[in-house]
Amino acid sequence: MSRTDEVVNGIKRMILEGTFKPGDRLPIEKDLAESLGVSRGSLREGMSALSILGIVNIRQGDGTYITNLDAPQLLAPMGFVVDFQGQGDPRHIHTVRRLLECEAARLAATRITDEALAQAGELLDEAARIAGRSPQDHERIMEIDIAFHRIIAVHADNPVLVGLIEAFAGRTLRGRLWRSLHEEGADRRTHDEHVAILKALVARDPERARTRMANHLIGVEESLQELPDDADTNGEAAGP
Amino acid sequence: MSRTDEVVNGIKRMILEGTFKPGDRLPIEKDLAESLGVSRGSLREGMSALSILGIVNIRQGDGTYITNLDAPQLLAPMGFVVDFQGQGDPRHIHTVRRLLECEAARLAATRITDEALAQAGELLDEAARIAGRSPQDHERIMEIDIAFHRIIAVHADNPVLVGLIEAFAGRTLRGRLWRSLHEEGADRRTHDEHVAILKALVARDPERARTRMANHLIGVEESLQELPDDADTNGEAAGP
């Protein structure tokens, strides 16, 4: 096992044993390196990995802190999987996404709060208003789409499910889908489907909510299959 | 954005653009650091993170290679989530696991090969033989359990689904479940449920397979709920 793995597993073990708790500030690099028996450079490699995994939060000039360790945060790096795996064949990913979001809709139907339902309704109203105007703000519509699905996911009351949905239905996948959808004027159909989902949620009907969500996502999947292969190079170009 | 993130995103971008393909050997650290405009140390921090994420494979004395980038490999580090999140409350994780495995069983019913069915049957036979002996090899039984579920997952023909199931139903979670299960002599019930699942798969009946799997996992969940909170007695609160 490399020194880096030693560091990662060491910190992981200490967290599991309760030595460090979420929100805690870790000892300074020098002391931590000493207590793990590695040099500061090796320690930093390990800490960097932990930081990318979302387990610790490193703040320059301040210190290193354990994150809250909640599922969405820890599942965030899974976006890599979506980017890489979805390259040639997004169908597998979307199959899983449909499975997850359908279950979320089913669970949310009995657990969602009235406030959340009102909020979701306002989002759809705003989407309807934007759709009526001539220069449609597609960026905003996409945000509303994501926010709507997020509300449902959150109110399934299962942080693990939320984390997975966030990772699988994040901006990357949506962005690729969007062009194919809005070009055909499918905004309207998408909006109608969203309304149907909301209606089922308001009725607190789990099976209806699940079915409406399934119908919605199957529609998205079919739009996806039509276009062959969209290789777009979006640069999250790093600065200087 | 820190240099480390620059490295991670830089490599990620190059992979997505096709500069590097799975299995490719990357340039040596010195050249790669130069082309990314960072020092070798910073590059190594980033590469270490990529290695832990399962995106590259670093072999000392040889070089750094892009992995095959398949879903199971990329989803492996998600075991962290199970370990941390499942600490106090494994129910959320197990709910997701049940969702995933039920879908896998449903899909596998129509896709599984005769060879795989035969293999699964042999596993269950072996489990039955072990259960009959007096000094029961629980370690081997657990391996068989994992292998049985894995066969089903793999034959759902969805690598993303396989990756998620591997992460959520791995050794860590099973290990915690095991004590509560085998102490009550529930091996027999588990085995019977496995046989029922296999029977449904042999019949190529998706809904029956799904239901049998659901029944099996609900049983596991109930065993889980019975024991209140397994506070392991580890008392090494090491305070430096």
Next chain:
DNA sequence: AGCCGGGAAAACATCGGATGTCTGAACCCA
């Protein structure tokens, strides 16, 4: 001709130190 072992070279692994930069808080002055 084919096989095998040794050694050189390549490449990563690890380390220690030096310097830059940012943050937070104590401190000083009005």
Next chain:
DNA sequence: TGGGTTCAGACATCCGATGTTTTCCCGGCT
């Protein structure tokens, strides 16, 4: 007492040196 300033702490980055592992070539042996 309030506000600005300074200072110590901590991470970020880079550099150079040395150890370790693997690969691969080359010479000798069968």
